[in-house]
Amino acid sequence: MAGRATLVQTVCSSMPLYHMQHNMLPKSVISQIEKLERAFLWGSSPEKKRCHQIGWNKICSPKAFGGLGILSLREMNLAFFYKLAWQLLTKEDNLWVRFIKGKYGVASNGVFEVSSKPTDSSFWRDIIRILPEFKDQIAWEVGDGNKIGFWDDKWISKDMILREYVVTDDHNINSSEKLSDFVNDQNQWDIGKLSNMLYKPAIYKILSFVPPDKQAGMDVPLWNLGDDSGFTTKSAYLSIKKLEANCSPSVWSSIWKGNNQQSHKLLLWRMCHNSLPTRSKTASWSGSSATCPSFFWDWRNRVVNEPGFVYPNEPHRVILSSAKNQLAAWKVVEASSVINCSWVQGFSLKIGLSNPLFAEIWSIAEGLSLAWNLGYRKVILENDSQVAVNCFRSGFNVDKVCHPAVKKVWDLLSKDWVVKIKHIPHIANKCVLTFLLKEV
Structure with a gap:
């Protein structure tokens, strides 16, 4: 199974990736490919069906989250289109971005304000379709305030939109207003304008931040799940699967980092998922009796199957030696560091969202x-x-x-x-x- 898992990960699930970078594959095609992958992984064939003992969604999770790192093609396809949307938002000098924006009349500040027509290309219609969910993952770092939408963009925090704190009716709000529209001639927040439209908790939150600076560069989009707020296809994939980009070390990481054979790692992985075909487990699948005359350990199996086999004289020593070897294979030594420095003078400043x-x-x-x-x-x-x-x-x-x-x-x-x-x-x-x- 370890060999089949490697082939599925490196060959089967990687072959469609080139086409998925610029085309949304039909759901029926993806379903058929993944059906073949599942059958091959578990050793099924048209002549002999085998039980798929762990769900495909778990298998398609990264190894650090308990999966095998095999890609879910539908979610990977969507992650590639997130990458295209990110480039439309940030790479204004790219040739294809300039071409697309010119063809479909996209203003430099209005990527999220465009729509598509039935006569547009399928490529453009697919991008427009994923923009709303893509926007939910975008926050902003404040520069000059000319690109950030005051009401609908996340610039105060990654889960706060000011439209939800409006005093007046939403119909009285100009959705096209930018952050710079709420700064007065003295480069300070326009408190009068804010007081007429927002509840006090939101106003206090805004006033705690430095206002947009005309001398600074342009506002910068931040990808919520990136390690440094920068976009990666991997972080997009994790966000679509609703997994945290920065996960703490777990038993799964210990399994795959061990210095033992891949087949042994896969055995431990299946044990942690409680998916080994033990008597009690197969009984739960088939409804048969779970009564077992002996445990499925190697020595007991050999007693049953090898008439000449004899138990070791001191079995506990053999077990302890094996456990020590396994522990040594997983041991991670962290180098300690010594830091020497002295404090001169410091300052603090709230800059809002950043990386x-x-x-x-x-x-x-x-x-x-x-x-x-x-x-x-x-x-x-x-x-x-x-x-x-x-x-x-x-x-x-x-x-x-x-x-x-x-x-x-x-x-x-x-x-x-x-x-x-x-x-x-x-x-x-x-x-x-x-x-x-x-x-x-």
Whole structure:
């Protein structure tokens, strides 16, 4: 079975992937493919049917969630279309994105506001059909506030939409209003406008955040289930299957990381699912008697089937030795680390939804601003994010869509002072961000 599981995972379920990246396969085709996969996995044939002892939905879960990592084709097909929708939202310079937006009249800020006609291509109609559920997985990091829909986008938290906190009737709401429409001429929240339309708890929540900054870059979409809020097809697949992207270590991980044979791992996997064909289990499938004259251990089987077999003299020692070997195969040693650093000065700021990279860039911007305002003119900036540090080194090409605070940092770096930007490993950095400030 271990060999068949490997073949299904690496060959059968991977063959349709190329076509699924740009076509929604018919449900009947997917059903037929998965029917053949199930039969092959459990060793069924037209001549001899075998019991499928674990549900296909469990088998199609990742190994860390108790499955075999075999792809569910319907959900993988949908994940690929999530990827296309993500590119429409974030990769405005891609040739195919420019072509599609031009052909169907999609404005740069209006991906979620378009519709399809019966005469449109099936490709476009399939994308439009998945946009509502795709939008539920999108949050926003605030930049200049010109792309975020004030009422229907998730920008305060990943589960809060302001339309649900409106005082007046929904018909009086302009759904096209952006975040920047609620900022006054002094670049502060327009409290008067907010008070007329929202309940006080929502207003207090909004006022706790920094308003959109005209000097910052564009608003940035965040993928809810990504490790760094960036989109991956894997995280899309997990979201469709309603599984958490970051799961804690479990018994399943221990099974697959063990240093034993694949067939033994599969046996343990089936044991944890309680799907081995023991007498009691087969009785529950067939309705026969569950009474068993002996346990299905290897020695007892050999006593029955091998007349010359003799029990070991000290069976407990054999069992303990086997258990110790299994434990050694699963043991994971975590290296300890020593961190040395000292605190200079710090700050805190609510920036709303973000991811680790964007938070690093915002902290660099605020930290440089703090150093400048304190009068320091020679600054060594140390940061443990290599990607964030690279954004501010000469010759590095920064994607303007992905970094709304980059412009603010470059404006600070252009001032009349000396700033050296250095990367240090996380193990040497006790603080997330450290500034060594020296007077001229």
